[in-house]
Amino acid sequence: MEAVKTQDVGINDLPWKIEYHAERCTMCGSCVASCSFKAIKVEVQAQSITTSEDSQPNPVHHHIARPIIKQVDSLTDFCRGCGMCEKICPNNAIRAVRNPDTRKTLLSKDNGPIKRGGRTNLNAQRTLDSIVVGRISQMTDPSLDAARHTFDIRAPFGRVLSAKELPFEIQDGKLVQSKHTPPVDWIYPLIFSDMSIGALSTRAWEAVAMAVGYLNEKCGLPVRMSSGEGGMPVKLLESEYLKYFIIQIASGHFGWNRIIKAMPHMVTDPAGILIKIGQGAKPG
Amino acid sequence: MCRIGSIKSKVPIQPSTALRLMLPQQEGHDNSGFAMVMQDLYGIFSGYKDKPLLSLACTQRGAQLVEEYMDAHNFVQLAEWIPIPDKQPGLDIQAMPYYIFRNYDYPEDAEKMTKAQKEDLLLDTRLALRKILEEANAGFVYSFWPDVLTLKEIGDPRDIATYFHLWDDNGCLVAKSIVAQCRQNTNYDIVRYAAHPFFLQGYTLCANGENTFYTKNKEFQKSLHRGYIGFESDSQCFLNTLHYVHHELKWPLTYYKHVITPLPFEEIAEREDKEVLTAIRQSLANLEINGPNTIIGVLPDQRMITCCDSKKLRPVVVGRTDDMVAISSEVCGINEIMPDRDQTKDLYPNEREIVVIDNDLEVQRWKQ
Known part of the structure; x- marks a missing residue:
């Protein structure tokens, strides 16, 4: 048996998956011959079937080797979803289905690392989908706790005077502002x-x-x-x-x-x- | 969490009272050290109340370096107390070779100096001594100020007290004000300088808790004053801010609370003094503190204060009799030293208060 590694590419990592109905397939081979991406191949599959044909239970085991059409799990010879196999199949036994869980862009890295901006909207990969949002409280050590710590992200915008420059006078034990100070707004930074x-x-x-x-x-x-x-x-x-x-x-x-x-x-x-x-x- | 405590008394008290206040509260990392600042001294220092007192723990070489420096800068030695330790075996203490408490007379040219100039001279002298001792790895200087004595040591506070004969109540060390704490820093390195209480130009402060704005405070404070150094503990930031607001800016004490724990914007907007409070918040945003903590402080005029973080996450209680007021993290310590007080008069300050105890032991509560 072939060794399997956790990082091996699987069919579910690819952008399109082949939906194949072996019971309708006549083994004509047209789909494999027509696939210009070599994304499907003929393979022999071992099957173990138990049947009973009498009116009384009389189970019979069959071990059969059966040719089937199988998708190739490869980052180069992957199905592009062109639909040629579906068009050519006389029995509606095969078609390509879009895979919403594809990880192809992450695995193949054929566009380099995930990037932001650029001049095209054509690549389906979007930056916001790649951003992981976590709780700030889990990212610091010691962890911050909203119940224990005060969070306010507003910041002063404008010319903030140093404390020594503030035009304060003391009257009856209280500070009183004696002159104007430059206007400052508190904004979200x-x-x-x-x-x-x-x-x-x-x-x-x-x-x-x-x-x-x-x-x-x-x-x-x-x-x-x-x-x-x-x-x-x-x-x-x-x-x-x-x-x-x-x-x-x-x-x-x-x-x-x-x-x-x-x-x-x-x-x-x-x-x-x-x-x-x-x-x-x-x-x- | 560590426990802190302080006593202000009309009758001079001995350090054993402070120890009795602290020891019932000890738990966890506590009992790993002892540090206290005594102010308004009687006993052997009573004749020199207006002369600066140097508190020092050092090696022989350190003592020599300090002497050389003080001679060279015309400080005249007046009185000295070097405790003779009880070196009985088995004591848990990492003692320094020498503990020196020495009164000096100001240099002659200090006669013409103003009060502020004298204060700067004392600070600069302490900073210079600290630098010399640090470079030679020869000791620690904690305070150099009239009528102020500081002792800090690593070990079990009971054993430290035995070592310095503090249980004997021999009348050497007595004061009307003591601030004490019984453990070493657990967040950073164990350095004697990191142990509360801290002292700067007449201001004493210790804190129970943490300051999550430590870095922000520290970076800003470094640029404000030459005395804001060390930062071995995040609690030193509380002292520096107290000194800056009250001593440097000369603002009334109430504004200390507005600086460290400013009111929420919505509440500021509804107040008559919103202009001033907003300006303070803008200009001193980097002195805001965060996290759970309680502060006990003593001002140069000997008034004692306490206040808490903006959510009151750390405990503090003020207990009082006619001639003594004690501030402490836990009430069990106060029960130990003043069991007969009227407990209904105990104060549990809230998150918006500064409690101030003046020299007649009158307790005032100032609302932020």
């Missing part, structure tokens, strides 16, 4: 990379602005969005939505004069100003 709003069509930036407004006003999530360095449409600069946007200004100075000109007409302050002083890779 969740950062999406900035996509140039200036490069979007009107409908697209309207949708993005409404989405960020929805997250704030309907869902109560203090989300802020950076404009990217491409500037912003005047209409957006002069709208209420500006309070959810962080205006980015970069070395390219795109849209900068438009921002300056819009300033007297702004109805609200932006959430922040982000001055970008460097950038890594740039597509194109």
Whole structure:
């Protein structure tokens, strides 16, 4: 008997599985001959059958060797689901069925390691499907316990003064603030990379602005969005939505004069100003 | 979890009282050491209350190095107490060769110094001595401050007390304020510096529990003050923050609680002083503490305080009679030293409180 290893490729690892009905098969061999991927083969299968043909029980054992069609378990000669075998079979004895549990992409690694982004949506493998979500409490040592520890992921966004710079005076044993301090918002420190709003069509930036407004006003999530360095449409600069946007200004100075000109007409302050002083890779 | 305790008394008390407070509470990793800070001293140090007292455990070489340094910096030795140990066999103690408690007079040019300058001189001297002793691997310096004595040792506290004749109640060491703890660090290396209570410029502190924001506290504190060093224990962060808020920023003590365990955002938003509380939370976010803990502290003006983490996950109880107040992790210790007190007057502080015991032993509860 052949040795089996736990990491051996099995039929269930492949994207398509052959559904074969031996009782309908006439052994014509057309399917095997037509499979251009060599994904099926003829094999002899040992079978042990007990039958009784009399009116009284009279069991008879048959040991038979029977030719059958079998799928090949290989990462190179695997079934692509072309359906040629099904089309050519005169007796509907064979067809390919999609296997939802396939692990082919993981096993064959023919696209390298699982990666994020890129320029195609054509590969069926999706990044989010590969992310394992676990409890933070199980990932630290000693384990954290929500009942014992306080978790709050909000962070101050703005210019935070050092404690010694705070304009505090003591009055009747209490601290009192004597001057204004720079405005600071407490936000969820969740950062999406900035996509140039200036490069979007009107409908697209309207949708993005409404989405960020929805997250704030309907869902109560203090989300802020950076404009990217491409500037912003005047209409957006002069709208209420500006309070959810962080205006980015970069070395390219795109849209900068438009921002300056819009300033007297702004109805609200932006959430922040982000001055970008460097950038890594740039597509194109 | 370790047990902590402190006693503040109108009548000077001896360390055996602190031991009797601590010993009934011992369990688990306890009884692996003994450390105490005595303040407001009487007995043999009573004549030198305004002169800095150096507490030192060292080798002969260490003693020599300290003497050289102090001579070179014009500190004049006034009085000295070197305990003669009881070296009976079988005691569980990892003793250092010498324990030195020595009063110095300030250098002559210190006369013109302000109070703050003198405080800095004492701190810088202690830090310099610590560095010298560390480099020579020749000992430990725990405190250098007027009217403050620190003793820390590894071993069984009962045996340590026998070794230093603390059970004899011979009147050498007496004080109106003692903070004590009976075990060694279990989270990190066993180093004498890691044993509570810790001392810095008049502030004494010990803590029962853990500080899961240790790293965040530590990284921030390192940049705040030269005295914030060591970090052998996560509880030192509590002391550094107390010193920073009260001594450096000179904020009223109540704000210590707002810094280490800030109120939830929703509650801050409803308060009149929300501007101030928000600004504090923003600026000192890295001094917030987390995890279960209880703190006992003594301020430079001898007031004693206690407060807890924001969920009150570690116990603490304050018991009192007319001339003594004791703070302790477990009530059994207090029952031992003041069995006749009115137990209905015991305080079990909550998670939003700082309890302050002033020098008339009046107990105040400040709500955050």
